[in-house]
Amino acid sequence: MCGIVGYIGTEDAKEILLRGLEKLEYRGYDSAGIAVINDGGVSLFKEKGRIATLRDSVDENEQGTAGIGHTRWATHGAPSQVNAHPHQSNNDRYTIVHNGVIENYSQLRKEHLQNVELTSDTDTEIIVQLVEHFAKEGKSTEAAFRKTLSLLKGSYATALLDNEDPDTIYVGKNKSPLLVGLADGVNVVASDAMAMLQVTNEFVELMDEEVVIVKRDKVTIKTLDGLEVSRDSYIAELDASDIEKGTYPHYMLKEIDEQPYVIRNIITKYKDDNDTIKLDEDIREAVLDADRIYVIAAGTSYHAGLVGKQLIEKIANKPVETHIASEFLYNMPLLSEKPLFIFISQSGETADSRGVLVNIKELGHKSLTITNVPGSTLSREADYTLHTYAGPEIAVASTKAYTAQMAVLAILAVDTAHAGGVEMEFDPLQELAIVANAMETLTDQKESLEQVAREYLSVTRNCFFIGRAMDYHVCLEGALKLKEISYIQAEGFAGGELKHGTIALIEEGTPVIGLATQEHVNLSIRGNMKEVVSRGAYPCLISMEGFEDEGDAIVIPRVHEYLTPLVSVLPLQLISYYAALHRGCDVDKPRNLAKSVTVE
Ligand code: M6R
Numbered sequence: 001m002c003g004i005v006g007y008i009g010t011e012d013a014k015e016i017l018l019r020g021l022e023k024l025e026y027r028g029y030d031s032a033g034i035a036v037i038n039d040g041g042v043s044l045f046k047e048k049g050r051i052a053t054l055r056d057s058v059d060e061n062e063q064g065t066a067g068i069g070h071t072r073w074a075t076h077g078a079p080s081q082v083n084a085h086p087h088q089s090n091n092d093r094y095t096i097v098h099n100g101v102i103e104n105y106s107q108l109r110k111e112h113l114q115n116v117e118l119t120s121d122t123d124t125e126i127i128v129q130l131v132e133h134f135a136k137e138g139k140s141t142e143a144a145f146r147k148t149l150s151l152l153k154g155s156y157a158t159a160l161l162d163n164e165d166p167d168t169i170y171v172g173k174n175k176s177p178l179l180v181g182l183a184d185g186v187n188v189v190a191s192d193a194m195a196m197l198q199v200t201n202e203f204v205e206l207m208d209e210e211v212v213i214v215k216r217d218k219v220t221i222k223t224l225d226g227l228e229v230s231r232d233s234y235i236a237e238l239d240a241s242d243i244e245k246g247t248y249p250h251y252m253l254k255e256i257d258e259q260p261y262v263i264r265n266i267i268t269k270y271k272d273d274n275d276t277i278k279l280d281e282d283i284r285e286a287v288l289d290a291d292r293i294y295v296i297a298a299g300t301s302y303h304a305g306l307v308g309k310q311l312i313e314k315i316a317n318k319p320v321e322t323h324i325a326s327e328f329l330y331n332m333p334l335l336s337e338k339p340l341f342i343f344i345s346q347s348g349e350t351a352d353s354r355g356v357l358v359n360i361k362e363l364g365h366k367s368l369t370i371t372n373v374p375g376s377t378l379s380r381e382a383d384y385t386l387h388t389y390a391g392p393e394i395a396v397a398s399t400k401a402y403t404a405q406m407a408v409l410a411i412l413a414v415d416t417a418h419a420g421g422v423e424m425e426f427d428p429l430q431e432l433a434i435v436a437n438a439m440e441t442l443t444d445q446k447e448s449l450e451q452v453a454r455e456y457l458s459v460t461r462n463c464f465f466i467g468r469a470m471d472y473h474v475c476l477e478g479a480l481k482l483k484e485i486s487y488i489q490a491e492g493f494a495g496g497e498l499k500h501g502t503i504a505l506i507e508e509g510t511p512v513i514g515l516a517t518q519e520h521v522n523l524s525i526r527g528n529m530k531e532v533v534s535r536g537a538y539p540c541l542i543s544m545e546g547f548e549d550e551g552d553a554i555v556i557p558r559v560h561e562y563l564t565p566l567v568s569v570l571p572l573q574l575i576s577y578y579a580a581l582h583r584g585c586d587v588d589k590p591r592n593l594a595k596s597v598t599v600e
Helices: 013-027 051-057 105-112 124-136 141-151 251-257 259-269 281-289 299-316 351-362 377-381 400-419 428-443 446-457 470-486 495-500 519-534 561-582
Strands: 003-008 031-038 041-048 066-072 094-099 156-162 165-174 179-183 186-190 202-205 210-214 219-223 292-297 320-324 339-345 366-371 384-387 462-467 489-494 511-516 538-544 554-556
Touching (some): 003 094, 066 094, 066 156, 105 124, 124 141, 124 156, 141 156, 141 210, 281 339, 281 400, 292 351, 339 351, 366 377, 384 400, 446 511, 446 538, 462 495, 462 519, 470 489, 470 561
Parallel strands (some): 292 339, 462 489
Antiparallel strands (some): 003 186, 094 156
16 A cells, blocks of 8 residues: 655655655555755755656656655545655645545545645645644744644654755654664655665654654654654664565465475474474463454454364364454454454454454454554554564565465464363464475475466456365455456355355356365365356365375365365465466556555
8 A cells, every 4th residue: 555755865866755655565556756955945856657657757867865655545536646655735835745535635625725726636635734824824834834743633644845845854643554664874665665675774663653863973863832842863774685576487486486495484483492382471361261253354354263263163172253353343243251353364454354443442442463563553552462474575465475474374273272171182383384385395396286276267257266164264365366466356255155146157167266274174075066066167276195085176284174274375376466467467556456455
């Protein structure tokens, strides 16, 4: 989704801003822009489409050493050059970039800007016009900025330039993430540390309703009331090489291949010296203490949560409900007496999940976030965090984060079972090591999976995934993966549910991918595959060693039945990848999508 960068130093700002925006491309955007400031004023460049187009439009002779930049994912107003950020106030004095959504923008316009003509359709423009409005009333820029932010309802991360002061960037945030990076005689602003690793790895995190006055040699944090706040900086544990593609053609393929290493990394991180699970005592107690767990997530993380429910209920004997965050927000079920909320989120920034977190905190309930980004909003605001240690996931289509989430959920389930005195023979660390090896076997079979994608998905209009039990949850994920990157209409169904309507969609040659990796439903799902074949479907069955059958398209190595989703999803990820490639789609940056969905 939208991204922000800012730079104030001694070097060529335009180049640093453009490079920063390129690092944020993976988050999804439809237009981009930069504003560079020097003694002569502000130069503005913005374009619809890719950063490469913006780069071509930037004046090579632009020499400013400070500026701000933005990638926009349209919410208010269509993707266009006019609606792209930065936006300027009518007298051109102020220039702004903004992430988030201003909910009361029409009301603010009516109250304060009745005679101001707006240039764009965005909510953002209201912010910059308000700053000009309050500055015209005689306020200093800082005071006008603080006053404006105090009136905003909704979410914002924002950076502002003042034509009359080329040595300052003003930033502010509420609900949307924003960091200020520190270096010697140089300071930067970024909505994601990755964008500015090119300059520094030392960052200061901002809290909601704070503003920062960023100069070359000084950074001052204040509340909206103008009170100074002091905060220590931290070193971002990110290696710039983690976010490079290396020799891979796409991040998605690299991240699929990384899964065995991620699982081994998780084993190391969650193992103590006695080879048993190492988990924070407070987390253990919070889970034990709960009478019911509510898992809240979106998209792929929701699919991991569906598997997590099975794992926690089967292994730890504790009731779990898994909910789609955006639905839970408006349709909360009756809660148990002592609920624990588990938020699953790769980015830790998903607005729908955060909305639920804010609500349940108000109700006084405890929360745990399982995330790949420990400093993220959901991690900071929940009572506890479990890290998935998957390393930065850049491709919009989530792969390694999903398997990492399920691995951590399995560990949590077993730890809860042990702590609660539930007897079992399942050793998750040992079984996860077997999973990592099985994943490697599958990532070595790219050629045959590419062949499956070519044969089944090169030209089809639609595709169905069917499975039962945990295989069904993996089918939902397989279908999501395929539709988001190849734009084939794909749906995941419970095998037994087909006859209740969906089977009407099966025509001669319709691809149906079946999963049969759970022994107790092996025969019944094979029966469901026969039903679709009798109606003309083109079947592709993925089964598991030990109960495979002649004619199965792919046989995955045997792993413990609780952990099959971690392995069975790999062929689906690879098939989706190759299908998108064969159909000429932009695998890492699918249309209309954003990596981190920071608006509701
Ligand atoms: O960062 P999160 O895990 O909270 O994101 C949730 C979804 O937006 C995300 O999983 C999305 O469905 C993926 N891009 C799918 O591949």
